[in-house]
Amino acid sequence: MLRSPRDFFQPLAIGAPEPLREIPWTPSRMIHFLPVVTPKLAEKIPDMLKQVDVLLGNFEDAIPVDRKLEAREGFIQAVKDNDFGDVGCWVRVNALDSPWFLDDMLRLTEEVGNKIDVIMIPKVLGPQDIHYVDRLLAQLEARNKIEKPILVHAILETGGGVAQVEEIALASPRMQGMSFGPADLAASRRMKTTRVGGGHPSYLVRTDPDAEDPAKPRVTAQQDPWHYSIARMVDACVNAGIYPYYGPFGDIADTTGCEDQFRATFLLGCVGAWSLHPVQIEIARRVFSPAPQEVKTARAILDAMPDGSGVVMLDGKMQDDATWKQAKVMWDLAVNIAKMDPAMAAEYGIDPATV
Ligand code: GLV
Ligand code: MG
Numbered sequence: 001m002l003r004s005p006r007d008f009f010q011p012l013a014i015g016a017p018e019p020l021r022e023i024p025w026t027p028s029r030m031i032h033f034l035p036v037v038t039p040k041l042a043e044k045i046p047d048m049l050k051q052v053d054v055l056l057g058n059f060e061d062a063i064p065v066d067r068k069l070e071a072r073e074g075f076i077q078a079v080k081d082n083d084f085g086d087v088g089c090w091v092r093v094n095a096l097d098s099p100w101f102l103d104d105m106l107r108l109t110e111e112v113g114n115k116i117d118v119i120m121i122p123k124v125l126g127p128q129d130i131h132y133v134d135r136l137l138a139q140l141e142a143r144n145k146i147e148k149p150i151l152v153h154a155i156l157e158t159g160g161g162v163a164q165v166e167e168i169a170l171a172s173p174r175m176q177g178m179s180f181g182p183a184d185l186a187a188s189r190r191m192k193t194t195r196v197g198g199g200h201p202s203y204l205v206r207t208d209p210d211a212e213d214p215a216k217p218r219v220t221a222q223q224d225p226w227h228y229s230i231a232r233m234v235d236a237c238v239n240a241g242i243y244p245y246y247g248p249f250g251d252i253a254d255t256t257g258c259e260d261q262f263r264a265t266f267l268l269g270c271v272g273a274w275s276l277h278p279v280q281i282e283i284a285r286r287v288f289s290p291a292p293q294e295v296k297t298a299r300a301i302l303d304a305m306p307d308g309s310g311v312v313m314l315d316g317k318m319q320d321d322a323t324w325k326q327a328k329v330m331w332d333l334a335v336n337i338a339k340m341d342p343a344m345a346a347e348y349g350i351d352p353a354t355v
Pocket of ligand 2: 061122155157181183184
Protein backbone atom coordinates (compact mmCIF):
# COMPACT_ATOMS: atom_id res chain seq x y z
CA MET A 1 0.00 0.00 0.00
CA LEU A 2 1.20 3.51 -0.80
CA ARG A 3 1.19 6.21 1.85
CA SER A 4 -1.62 8.73 1.63
CA PRO A 5 -0.64 11.52 -0.80
CA ARG A 6 -1.38 13.93 2.07
CA ASP A 7 1.40 12.39 4.17
CA PHE A 8 3.86 11.47 1.48
CA PHE A 9 6.20 14.42 2.05
CA GLN A 10 6.02 14.42 5.85
CA PRO A 11 9.27 13.52 7.62
CA LEU A 12 9.04 10.01 9.10
CA ALA A 13 10.67 11.00 12.39
CA ILE A 14 10.48 14.10 14.54
CA GLY A 15 13.58 16.17 13.79
CA ALA A 16 14.33 14.56 10.41
CA PRO A 17 14.70 16.93 7.44
CA GLU A 18 11.77 17.37 5.04
CA PRO A 19 11.86 15.02 2.06
CA LEU A 20 12.75 16.62 -1.27
CA ARG A 21 9.94 17.33 -3.73
CA GLU A 22 12.21 16.86 -6.74
CA ILE A 23 15.19 14.59 -7.11
CA PRO A 24 18.11 16.80 -8.12
CA TRP A 25 19.64 16.05 -11.49
CA THR A 26 23.40 16.06 -11.49
CA PRO A 27 25.45 14.16 -14.04
CA SER A 28 26.01 10.62 -12.84
CA ARG A 29 27.29 8.99 -16.00
CA MET A 30 29.56 6.67 -14.07
CA ILE A 31 29.07 5.44 -10.53
CA HIS A 32 32.62 4.42 -9.77
CA PHE A 33 32.92 1.55 -7.30
CA LEU A 34 35.65 1.77 -4.67
CA PRO A 35 36.84 -1.50 -3.20
CA VAL A 36 38.29 -1.61 0.35
CA VAL A 37 39.99 1.75 0.86
CA THR A 38 43.54 0.79 1.83
CA PRO A 39 46.07 3.57 2.57
CA LYS A 40 47.44 3.06 -0.96
CA LEU A 41 44.01 3.49 -2.55
CA ALA A 42 43.27 6.46 -0.28
CA GLU A 43 46.15 8.35 -1.93
CA LYS A 44 44.47 7.96 -5.33
CA ILE A 45 41.08 9.30 -4.25
CA PRO A 46 41.75 13.03 -4.85
CA ASP A 47 42.70 12.16 -8.42
CA MET A 48 39.66 9.91 -8.89
CA LEU A 49 37.42 12.74 -7.75
CA LYS A 50 38.62 14.70 -10.78
CA GLN A 51 37.56 11.92 -13.15
CA VAL A 52 34.20 10.63 -12.00
CA ASP A 53 30.66 11.92 -11.53
CA VAL A 54 29.91 9.66 -8.57
CA LEU A 55 32.31 7.88 -6.23
CA LEU A 56 30.72 4.99 -4.35
CA GLY A 57 32.04 3.10 -1.36
CA ASN A 58 31.17 -0.56 -1.86
CA PHE A 59 30.50 -2.55 1.29
CA GLU A 60 28.50 -5.41 -0.27
CA ASP A 61 29.34 -8.17 -2.76
CA ALA A 62 32.98 -8.36 -3.93
CA ILE A 63 34.11 -7.34 -0.40
CA PRO A 64 35.38 -10.43 1.46
CA VAL A 65 33.55 -11.21 4.69
CA ASP A 66 36.68 -10.71 6.77
CA ARG A 67 37.20 -7.22 5.30
CA LYS A 68 33.66 -5.84 5.71
CA LEU A 69 34.61 -3.59 8.62
CA GLU A 70 37.74 -2.36 6.88
CA ALA A 71 35.65 -1.46 3.80
CA ARG A 72 33.18 0.49 5.94
CA GLU A 73 35.67 2.34 8.10
CA GLY A 74 38.09 2.99 5.21
CA PHE A 75 35.36 4.64 3.18
CA ILE A 76 34.12 6.71 6.13
CA GLN A 77 37.66 7.99 6.63
CA ALA A 78 38.00 8.77 2.91
CA VAL A 79 34.76 10.78 3.01
CA LYS A 80 36.10 12.74 5.98
CA ASP A 81 39.45 13.36 4.31
CA ASN A 82 38.21 14.55 0.91
CA ASP A 83 36.08 17.36 -0.39
CA PHE A 84 33.77 15.69 -2.92
CA GLY A 85 32.69 19.05 -4.41
CA ASP A 86 30.17 18.32 -7.18
CA VAL A 87 31.02 14.62 -7.22
CA GLY A 88 28.24 12.45 -5.80
CA CYS A 89 29.13 10.70 -2.54
CA TRP A 90 27.33 7.35 -2.65
CA VAL A 91 27.62 4.10 -0.77
CA ARG A 92 26.39 0.55 -1.38
CA VAL A 93 25.58 -0.93 2.03
CA ASN A 94 25.19 -4.61 2.73
CA ALA A 95 21.83 -6.30 2.17
CA LEU A 96 19.01 -5.83 4.66
CA ASP A 97 19.21 -9.45 5.85
CA SER A 98 22.98 -9.43 6.35
CA PRO A 99 24.76 -9.12 9.72
CA TRP A 100 26.38 -5.84 8.61
CA PHE A 101 23.50 -3.69 7.35
CA LEU A 102 22.48 -2.10 10.64
CA ASP A 103 26.01 -1.08 11.61
CA ASP A 104 26.62 0.18 8.07
CA MET A 105 23.69 2.56 8.50
CA LEU A 106 24.56 3.56 12.09
CA ARG A 107 28.23 4.28 11.33
CA LEU A 108 27.58 6.17 8.10
CA THR A 109 24.96 8.46 9.54
CA GLU A 110 26.91 9.03 12.75
CA GLU A 111 30.22 9.82 11.07
CA VAL A 112 29.47 11.31 7.65
CA GLY A 113 25.69 11.69 7.49
CA ASN A 114 25.93 15.24 6.21
CA LYS A 115 28.20 14.25 3.33
CA ILE A 116 26.46 11.14 1.98
CA ASP A 117 24.15 11.90 -0.93
CA VAL A 118 22.77 8.47 -1.80
CA ILE A 119 22.65 5.03 -0.17
CA MET A 120 22.31 2.12 -2.56
CA ILE A 121 20.26 -0.78 -1.19
CA PRO A 122 21.01 -4.15 -2.77
CA LYS A 123 18.70 -7.10 -3.40
CA VAL A 124 15.50 -5.12 -2.92
CA LEU A 125 12.55 -7.51 -2.91
CA GLY A 126 9.70 -5.04 -2.90
CA PRO A 127 8.46 -1.68 -1.57
CA GLN A 128 8.50 -3.03 2.00
CA ASP A 129 12.31 -2.91 1.95
CA ILE A 130 12.28 0.75 0.95
CA HIS A 131 9.68 1.58 3.63
CA TYR A 132 11.94 0.06 6.27
CA VAL A 133 15.02 1.97 5.10
CA ASP A 134 12.97 5.16 4.79
CA ARG A 135 11.89 5.14 8.44
CA LEU A 136 15.25 4.00 9.72
CA LEU A 137 17.01 6.79 7.85
CA ALA A 138 14.56 9.36 9.21
CA GLN A 139 15.34 8.21 12.76
CA LEU A 140 19.07 8.31 12.12
CA GLU A 141 18.89 11.71 10.44
CA ALA A 142 17.02 13.07 13.47
CA ARG A 143 19.46 11.54 15.93
CA ASN A 144 22.53 12.77 14.05
CA LYS A 145 21.14 16.19 13.11
CA ILE A 146 21.50 15.54 9.40
CA GLU A 147 20.33 18.55 7.44
CA LYS A 148 19.56 17.25 3.98
CA PRO A 149 17.70 14.02 3.40
CA ILE A 150 19.84 11.08 2.40
CA LEU A 151 18.45 9.61 -0.82
CA VAL A 152 17.91 5.93 -1.54
CA HIS A 153 18.81 4.01 -4.67
CA ALA A 154 17.52 0.45 -5.17
CA ILE A 155 19.35 -2.24 -7.07
CA LEU A 156 16.92 -4.09 -9.32
CA GLU A 157 18.34 -7.57 -9.01
CA THR A 158 15.70 -9.96 -7.76
CA GLY A 159 12.70 -11.52 -9.49
CA GLY A 160 10.50 -10.00 -6.77
CA GLY A 161 12.04 -6.61 -7.41
CA VAL A 162 11.30 -6.76 -11.13
CA ALA A 163 7.73 -7.95 -10.45
CA GLN A 164 7.20 -4.91 -8.20
CA VAL A 165 9.46 -2.39 -9.86
CA GLU A 166 6.74 0.28 -10.16
CA GLU A 167 5.88 0.04 -6.44
CA ILE A 168 9.56 0.23 -5.48
CA ALA A 169 10.06 3.36 -7.56
CA LEU A 170 7.10 5.04 -5.82
CA ALA A 171 7.80 3.72 -2.31
CA SER A 172 9.37 6.86 -0.84
CA PRO A 173 10.20 10.46 -1.70
CA ARG A 174 13.78 9.46 -0.93
CA MET A 175 13.97 7.24 -4.01
CA GLN A 176 16.68 8.73 -6.24
CA GLY A 177 16.85 5.96 -8.79
CA MET A 178 17.54 2.34 -9.55
CA SER A 179 20.39 0.34 -10.98
CA PHE A 180 20.00 -2.84 -12.95
CA GLY A 181 21.93 -5.76 -11.39
CA PRO A 182 22.24 -8.53 -13.98
CA ALA A 183 24.36 -10.89 -11.84
CA ASP A 184 22.06 -11.26 -8.84
CA LEU A 185 19.03 -11.04 -11.09
CA ALA A 186 20.27 -13.98 -13.18
CA ALA A 187 20.81 -15.98 -10.00
CA SER A 188 17.44 -15.03 -8.53
CA ARG A 189 15.64 -16.04 -11.73
CA ARG A 190 17.68 -19.20 -12.28
CA MET A 191 18.84 -17.92 -15.63
CA LYS A 192 21.54 -20.20 -17.02
CA THR A 193 24.38 -17.74 -17.37
CA THR A 194 27.43 -16.99 -15.27
CA ARG A 195 28.12 -13.67 -17.02
CA VAL A 196 27.65 -10.21 -15.51
CA GLY A 197 25.63 -8.34 -18.14
CA GLY A 198 26.01 -8.44 -21.90
CA GLY A 199 24.56 -10.95 -24.35
CA HIS A 200 24.88 -14.70 -24.48
CA PRO A 201 25.61 -16.81 -27.57
CA SER A 202 22.79 -19.22 -26.71
CA TYR A 203 20.14 -16.50 -26.49
CA LEU A 204 19.49 -16.04 -30.18
CA VAL A 205 17.06 -16.17 -33.06
CA ARG A 206 17.72 -18.08 -36.28
CA THR A 207 16.44 -17.55 -39.82
CA ASP A 208 14.16 -20.18 -41.35
CA PRO A 209 15.67 -23.17 -43.21
CA ASP A 210 16.24 -22.57 -46.92
CA ALA A 211 13.35 -24.32 -48.73
CA GLU A 212 15.60 -25.41 -51.62
CA ASP A 213 18.60 -26.32 -49.52
CA PRO A 214 17.73 -27.28 -45.93
CA ALA A 215 21.38 -27.99 -45.14
CA LYS A 216 22.40 -24.40 -45.91
CA PRO A 217 23.72 -22.63 -42.78
CA ARG A 218 21.13 -20.39 -41.18
CA VAL A 219 22.05 -16.95 -39.95
CA THR A 220 21.62 -16.31 -36.22
CA ALA A 221 21.71 -13.13 -34.19
CA GLN A 222 22.17 -12.82 -30.44
CA GLN A 223 19.30 -11.15 -28.62
CA ASP A 224 19.38 -8.98 -25.55
CA PRO A 225 18.28 -11.04 -22.51
CA TRP A 226 17.95 -7.89 -20.38
CA HIS A 227 15.82 -5.75 -22.64
CA TYR A 228 12.45 -6.40 -21.01
CA SER A 229 13.58 -5.73 -17.44
CA ILE A 230 15.64 -2.65 -18.26
CA ALA A 231 12.79 -1.15 -20.27
CA ARG A 232 10.40 -1.77 -17.36
CA MET A 233 12.87 -0.18 -14.95
CA VAL A 234 13.14 2.91 -17.15
CA ASP A 235 9.35 3.31 -17.30
CA ALA A 236 8.99 2.78 -13.56
CA CYS A 237 11.64 5.42 -12.88
CA VAL A 238 10.20 7.93 -15.33
CA ASN A 239 6.76 7.46 -13.80
CA ALA A 240 8.18 8.22 -10.36
CA GLY A 241 10.44 11.13 -11.42
CA ILE A 242 13.63 9.25 -10.52
CA TYR A 243 16.65 8.03 -12.53
CA PRO A 244 17.45 4.63 -14.08
CA TYR A 245 21.02 3.28 -14.40
CA TYR A 246 22.62 0.24 -15.89
CA GLY A 247 24.73 -1.60 -13.28
CA PRO A 248 27.87 -3.71 -13.71
CA PHE A 249 29.54 -5.17 -16.79
CA GLY A 250 31.78 -7.93 -15.52
CA ASP A 251 34.08 -8.71 -18.44
CA ILE A 252 36.56 -5.90 -17.84
CA ALA A 253 38.76 -6.93 -20.79
CA ASP A 254 35.83 -6.76 -23.23
CA THR A 255 35.67 -2.99 -23.58
CA THR A 256 33.66 -3.22 -26.81
CA GLY A 257 31.03 -5.46 -25.20
CA CYS A 258 30.88 -3.06 -22.26
CA GLU A 259 30.41 -0.07 -24.53
CA ASP A 260 27.61 -1.85 -26.44
CA GLN A 261 25.84 -2.80 -23.21
CA PHE A 262 26.11 0.72 -21.81
CA ARG A 263 24.98 2.28 -25.09
CA ALA A 264 21.90 0.06 -25.45
CA THR A 265 20.75 1.22 -22.01
CA PHE A 266 21.59 4.88 -22.73
CA LEU A 267 19.34 4.69 -25.79
CA LEU A 268 16.55 3.16 -23.69
CA GLY A 269 16.74 6.02 -21.17
CA CYS A 270 19.36 5.12 -18.56
CA VAL A 271 21.48 8.05 -17.38
CA GLY A 272 24.62 6.19 -16.27
CA ALA A 273 26.23 2.89 -15.37
CA TRP A 274 28.62 1.46 -12.81
CA SER A 275 32.35 1.50 -13.48
CA LEU A 276 34.07 -1.40 -11.77
CA HIS A 277 37.50 -0.67 -13.19
CA PRO A 278 39.18 2.56 -14.33
CA VAL A 279 38.86 1.53 -18.02
CA GLN A 280 35.10 1.64 -17.67
CA ILE A 281 35.13 5.26 -16.49
CA GLU A 282 36.01 6.54 -19.94
CA ILE A 283 33.56 4.17 -21.62
CA ALA A 284 30.72 5.49 -19.47
CA ARG A 285 31.77 9.10 -20.06
CA ARG A 286 31.72 8.55 -23.81
CA VAL A 287 28.44 6.66 -23.87
CA PHE A 288 26.36 8.66 -21.38
CA SER A 289 27.37 12.07 -22.75
CA PRO A 290 25.28 12.67 -25.86
CA ALA A 291 27.37 12.81 -29.05
CA PRO A 292 28.41 16.38 -30.03
CA GLN A 293 26.69 16.00 -33.42
CA GLU A 294 23.40 15.05 -31.74
CA VAL A 295 23.71 18.02 -29.40
CA LYS A 296 24.24 20.30 -32.39
CA THR A 297 21.13 18.89 -34.07
CA ALA A 298 19.17 19.34 -30.83
CA ARG A 299 20.26 23.00 -30.62
CA ALA A 300 19.24 23.56 -34.24
CA ILE A 301 15.76 22.14 -33.52
CA LEU A 302 15.33 24.34 -30.44
CA ASP A 303 16.49 27.41 -32.38
CA ALA A 304 14.14 26.65 -35.27
CA MET A 305 11.11 26.43 -32.93
CA PRO A 306 11.72 29.00 -30.19
CA ASP A 307 8.34 28.51 -28.50
CA GLY A 308 8.38 24.72 -28.86
CA SER A 309 5.29 24.49 -31.05
CA GLY A 310 4.31 24.21 -34.69
CA VAL A 311 6.10 22.31 -37.39
CA VAL A 312 9.29 23.05 -39.36
CA MET A 313 11.45 21.09 -41.77
CA LEU A 314 15.18 20.80 -40.98
CA ASP A 315 17.42 18.98 -43.47
CA GLY A 316 14.36 17.20 -44.86
CA LYS A 317 13.16 15.97 -41.46
CA MET A 318 9.90 16.99 -39.81
CA GLN A 319 10.21 18.68 -36.43
CA ASP A 320 7.25 19.30 -34.16
CA ASP A 321 6.37 19.69 -30.50
CA ALA A 322 7.47 16.12 -29.72
CA THR A 323 10.84 16.33 -31.45
CA TRP A 324 11.33 19.70 -29.71
CA LYS A 325 10.94 17.86 -26.40
CA GLN A 326 13.41 15.17 -27.52
CA ALA A 327 15.84 17.93 -28.46
CA LYS A 328 15.30 19.62 -25.09
CA VAL A 329 16.18 16.40 -23.23
CA MET A 330 19.40 16.16 -25.23
CA TRP A 331 20.32 19.85 -24.86
CA ASP A 332 19.60 20.04 -21.12
CA LEU A 333 21.72 16.94 -20.57
CA ALA A 334 24.58 18.46 -22.56
CA VAL A 335 24.38 21.70 -20.58
CA ASN A 336 24.46 19.84 -17.27
CA ILE A 337 27.41 17.78 -18.39
CA ALA A 338 29.24 20.86 -19.70
CA LYS A 339 28.96 22.43 -16.24
CA MET A 340 30.93 19.54 -14.76
CA ASP A 341 33.16 18.35 -17.56
CA PRO A 342 35.31 21.02 -19.30
CA ALA A 343 36.44 18.58 -22.03
CA MET A 344 32.84 17.82 -23.00
CA ALA A 345 31.93 21.53 -22.73
CA ALA A 346 34.59 22.24 -25.37
CA GLU A 347 33.32 19.42 -27.61
CA TYR A 348 29.76 20.76 -27.37
CA GLY A 349 30.89 24.36 -27.84
CA ILE A 350 28.96 25.23 -24.67
CA ASP A 351 30.33 27.88 -22.33
CA PRO A 352 29.03 26.82 -18.89
CA ALA A 353 29.17 30.42 -17.67
CA THR A 354 26.60 31.59 -20.23
CA VAL A 355 23.97 28.84 -20.19
C1 GLV B 1 24.98 -6.20 -9.12
O1 GLV B 1 25.02 -6.05 -7.93
C2 GLV B 1 24.58 -7.42 -9.73
O2 GLV B 1 24.24 -8.35 -8.98
O3 GLV B 1 24.61 -7.48 -10.97
MG1 MG C 1 24.26 -7.76 -6.90
